[in-house]
Amino acid sequence: MSAVRWGVLTTARIAQGRFLPSMTRARNAVASAISSPNGKAAEVAERFDIPASYDSHEELLADPNIEAVYLPFPNSLHADWIVAAAEAGKDILCEKPLVANTHDYRRVIEACERNGVNLMEAFMYRFHPQHQKVREFIDSGRIGELVSMHARFHFAMDRTGGEVRLQPGMDGGALNDVGCYAVDIMNMVMGRAPESVYGxxxxxxxxxxxxVAAILDYGDVLGTMDCGFEGPRTHTFQVIGTKGQITLDKAFDPDPGEIARVTVSLRDGRTESFDIGEDQFKTEIERFSAWVRNSGPEVIQRELTEQNLAVRLALQESLATGLPRTVNDVHAGQHHLLQEQ
Incomplete structure (x- = not known):
């Protein structure tokens, strides 16, 4: 089966530092074009042996050779470029968070369904095998009934060069940039969104x-998260049960080849650790390419995307009001505020 031919829109840091190096190792995908209006596309294309480069994203989307595209734009630009890519008939892997509001969510879903293309939010961490190990331990009852979860993701942001994630109106901030991982992993473990949040x-x-710090109330299980741009790099996750706990020391973004450790600690004092290495960007690319080749058009992992958006909307309300907020279905349209308690 032939490799899926990819186009990469923008020469963003994540594209050059993580996505394209992993693409060179993927078994069923190849980078066939890259575009950027900043004049750097040809240079990056030469470095990664990409045959075509364009000085505009519209030119890349018009290239009939390209089957799938990777969109690592600033958050506020995601919706417009997803729609443009869908109308060009390209399958789309878009960096997280997919969109920041229900209006844009409806826009992109309608565009993808109308044009019969695949769409996936690029939470690469989901494809690291350490999370399969966590699922196995939970499902087997190894740590008993779940009690609480605790997720952290911090790094020290470089504030030079006009960082877009710090600019108002660009859908940035700590919650959308790194807090979305903490929200996502707890929803993934629980299989549903929380009932309410307080942040x-x-x-x-x-x-x-x-x-940002927050409490996510799943009813019988409580989740806590904290995230930010100020402190040293840490990205951990812990699940506590009635019989023990699971701890991940590099839960979200281990470097390719870096070992991620899963530790299970039981109430009787026994501890067991599992060291797992994986290039999760490579696995994400391969899995999405397989969907492109072998499945009908769909919004892949749609429930997780909708749950993440719903929780972030409720948390944004809580940050603005200082009050707990319920988590509403993203299909409900207008996200109504609760009455003050």
Missing amino acids: KGTSRTDAVETT
Whole structure:
């Protein structure tokens, strides 16, 4: 079976640093074109042996040789380029978070369904095998009944060069950039969104929140998360049950080849660790390419995408009001505020 021919829109840091190196190792995918209006596309194409480069994204989308595209744009540009790619008939892998509001969500879903293309939100961490190990331990009852979950994702952001994630109106901030991982992993473990959330966001110097902490109430299980742009890099996850706990020391973004450790600690004092290495970007590319070749058009992992959006909307309301908020279905249209309690 022939490799899926990919186009990469923009020469963004994540494209050059993570996506394209992993693409060179993928078994069923090949980078066939790259585009950027900043004049760097030809240089990046030469470095990664990409046969075609374009000075505009519209030219790449018009290339009939391209089957799938990767969109690593700033968050506020995702919806417009998803629609443009769908109308060009390309299958779409778009960086997280897919969109920031229900209006844009409806726009992109309608465009993809109308044009019969696949769409997936690029949460690459989902494809790391450490999370399959967590699922096995939970499903087998190894740690008993779930009690709580705790997710953290922090890094020190480089504030030079006009960082778009710190600019108001660009759908950035800590919640959308790294908090979305913490939300997603807890929803993935539970298989559903929480009933309500309560969050607090702060910033020392910027116009958007750069540190966020929150409680996610799943009824019988409580989740806590904290995330931000200020502290040293950490990305951990812990699931606590009545018989023990599972801890991930590199839950979201281990480097290719870096070992991620899954540790199970039981109430009787026994501890067992599993070291797992994987290039999760490569696995994500291969899995999406397989969907492109072997399945009908769909929004892949749609429930997780909708749950993540619904929780982030409720948390944004909580950050703005200082009050707990219920989590509403994203199909409900207008996201109504609760009455103050």
